[in-house]
Amino acid sequence: MVLYILRRIASAISVIVVTLIASFGLFYLAPSDPAGVICGAKCPPARYQEIADSLHLDRPVYQQIWEYLHGLVLGTDVVSGGQTVHCAAPCLGYSYVFGVPVTTLIMHALPVTISIVFGSAIAYLCIGTLSGIFAARRRGTYLDRTIVGGTLTIGSVPYFVVALLAALYIPTLIPIVPQAKWVPLTESPLKWFLGLLLPWIVLGIVNSASYTRYSRASMIESLSEDYVRTARAKGISERRVVYRHGLRAAVTPLATIFGLDVAFALTGAIFTEQIFGLPGLGVVTLRAFDKYDLPVLMAGVLIGAVVLVIMNLLVDILYTILDPRVRLS
């Protein structure tokens, strides 16, 4: 088991390194102009050259990659705004546009995204799984069809349309739910909660549609298994049959989908953040893209890769815990 996890971690690290090198190549070999971005319009050629030199843009690519990795692991010295500053590990470089360490930008944005993603995950997991179980137990009835029909309707409307309408109408129609606003948890837990309530509700309802269908299908399958009949024949209560025996088997496939969904949500919460005006990772990356702020973009890609790899790893480990048949000795 430990060996298996170590092996998985080693392969995870290699995936991250490959992604890093590939994206580095893509960004830095692309016909972009970092020195021009930093210098701005009407840039004197001497100043331009000075910046290009300080960024080591004249050095071979492999050397630039090496410097980047070195900074990531051990820290490095970076030239920013004409001065040389030390950038401690993990150094993701300095933003060309803001002239601050990329890590600072990320550290401000990350809690926002994590709050949105995990808060909404709790919402859609609860709504989705419960309504899925509800529908599965009433399979074929009017209620079941209504739920399935509802999920299809929600699922076929583009997310940003729902989010936009919700952002416009819900705070007016339901005054208890305020407009979305980011307040750090450490500052005021209540304001943090209230500020995120709206995106949680919207994301929760929209994503719960697919979870309702997954868990309904999964539950229908597990409830028709022979071991559920065995459980009934034992004389245990119907609730125990459904939730202990049926649900226990049905959650395993759900765990896989959930892990990947969370990973994608962490890297792709752009719509939610943009529409609700929350300064998360998606917004930071989008702005960097607009301005050719390469170090920030690189960091965005890197975080995306790391999150995906970690979530995959977690799902695999979770699987060995959930299903004793895949447990490795």
Added chain:
Amino acid sequence: MTDMWGDAVDASQIANGPAAVPAARGPQTVTRGQRTRGADAEGDAYLTVSDLSVAFPTADGIVHAVQGLSYSLPLGKTLAVVGESGSGKSVSSMAIMGLHDPKSTRMTGSIRVGGREIIGLSQQELRKHRGGSSAMIFQDPQSSLHPFFTVGNQIMEAYQAHNNASKRQARQRAIDLLGRVGIPNAARRLDDYPHQFSGGMRQRVMIAMALVNDPKLLIADEPTTALDVTVQAQILDLIQDLQQDFGSAVLFITHDLGVVAEIADDVLVMYGGRAVEHGAVASILGSPLHPYTWGLLESIPAVSGEPTRLHPIPGSPPSLLSLPTGCSFNPRCEFRTRVPDGLCEKELPDLAARTGDASRASRCHLVHPDEMFQSEILPRLP
């Protein structure tokens, strides 16, 4: 027909029954042919099924899975229910366990277990019935045990569902039973998962789980079908052995006549949801009276002698949505023409005594089926 085959018995009579019967059970030396039939001793019947019908309304029509089924089974005895897939043998046993969803099932008639009527019980009362006084072993131990819980956990759950027992007590009970069904190192194996056991061992676990609450009625639904032949014999021996210990009534569902000969006191042959032949094992296997039972005997492959072609019963089992008129077996019956006036296609025969022997019955219009079997069928058997 129901007057002969298991009328509902007065509950007060049965209350005294269970204690008396195990002692009355004869030693192993008594040959099966000499054992008395369960139906002869009506007062002892622990399980009495009377005129049971089970139907499932579906979009295509009503599936008549079981119709007019009656039999009784005393403690200490084994009744084998034989038939093809779709003959109603499993559906009727599930009905005895109260496992049918009341929303999608229509049941009429009576099922009395230990004097208590099962049909019409509330889910709460059925819950106490299931796994308590009546327990069931299923066909495939691979799929019938929950893959995500240890076997100990599953056995303890069954015990705790019916007894106000601590975890420690339940655990000890599970260890005792695992040991009793022949699992070595029971205390250690308790924490293993089903996939860590072999097929035969898994079925032993299933049996231990079924027996954990000392059931008076054990229903075994093809418990050996999914197992190797050598393991089959071990499991059959185990069930017989445990039956002696526990003195329970065993309802054994199978399609294997070899197993029937091994284990049963009485045999009930089912076809198309109805009983077509019923009697002591020696008479049913020795001189069956129904052409369907003849067909079953003929279809057993010979293990010795010249290799011959198999003799399957022609045709396929009837659709339970629309059974043939008259005798359900008539479209597949080669003796149909021996009955005058096309009676087989017109009228459903009663399940009644056809020969001088009143302890057995068959559902067939043939006038002298016993002579016909001796002269025509017996020479064809391998």
